[in-house]
């Protein structure tokens with residue numbers, strides 16, 4: 001089994017257990033929905049989706065002293081357009097509770113980043129205060145992708161639909177994705193290359209904003225992606241490990257100015 005298959009196998013068990021336990025929304029009221037997709041288009045230049053990621057299967061623990069609320073505030077101060085919250089527990093050491101907690105301290109739209117394979121996870125995302133969910137083409141068949149897209153939209157959530165190659169891109173566009181993420185990291189073997197975004201760029205219709213994900217850490221990376229017409233970048237490790245995360249977001253934003 002490759003890592004993606006291992007994660008999905010575990011996710012099936014996790015979702016079954018969580019479903020049995022029932023939806024346990026936070027006790028406090030969740031602030032109203034914030035448009036995620038629109039926030040990426042709001043400003044000129046490349047928008048930054050800053051990720052809260054404590055650990056990853058490829059790198060292990062990225063930040064030993066991981067303080068998500070403090071980081072979220074710094075991301076906001078640096079000019080992030082939105083925040084991605086990794087909620088997978090087993091492989092990324094995240095928690096769904098972080099969504100609600102972050103929502104109370106920053107006013108940015110939030111993406112639930114997890115391995116969604118079930119309608120229940122869309123309901124959970126909504127209940128805990130996400131404004132958008134990630135849907136990964138590599139782990140969903142066409143039918144389920146269409147159903148989850150429809151379900152999320154009915155709940156008022158935007159969907160960032162992630163692809164790695166031409167075939168997946170064609171598939172998600174046919175399913176009606178209106179916000180596409182190209183993951184520069186191959187989740188099967190962990191190799192990372194920004195070229196993946198540059199290669200797929202021309203196949204994405206102009207009205208579909210494109211997000212380049214993973215392996216982006218320098219202003220030069222962002223400048224190349226800006227020249228290719230990318231709408232936003234999704235950055236985790238480079239920000240979580242930065243000595244000054246606000247400044248790191250600012251530097252990426254500066255390189256993406258004037259799209």
Ligand SMILES: O=P(O)(O)OC[C@@H](O)[C@@H](O)c1c[nH]c2ccccc12
Pocket residue numbers: 051053113114115136162183213214215216234235236237238
């Ligand atoms: O830490 P990086 O290389 O900046 O990557 C962030 C993000 O793209 C990555 O965490 C990610 C992209 N797609 C995913 C799907 C599941 C889990 C994680 C991911």
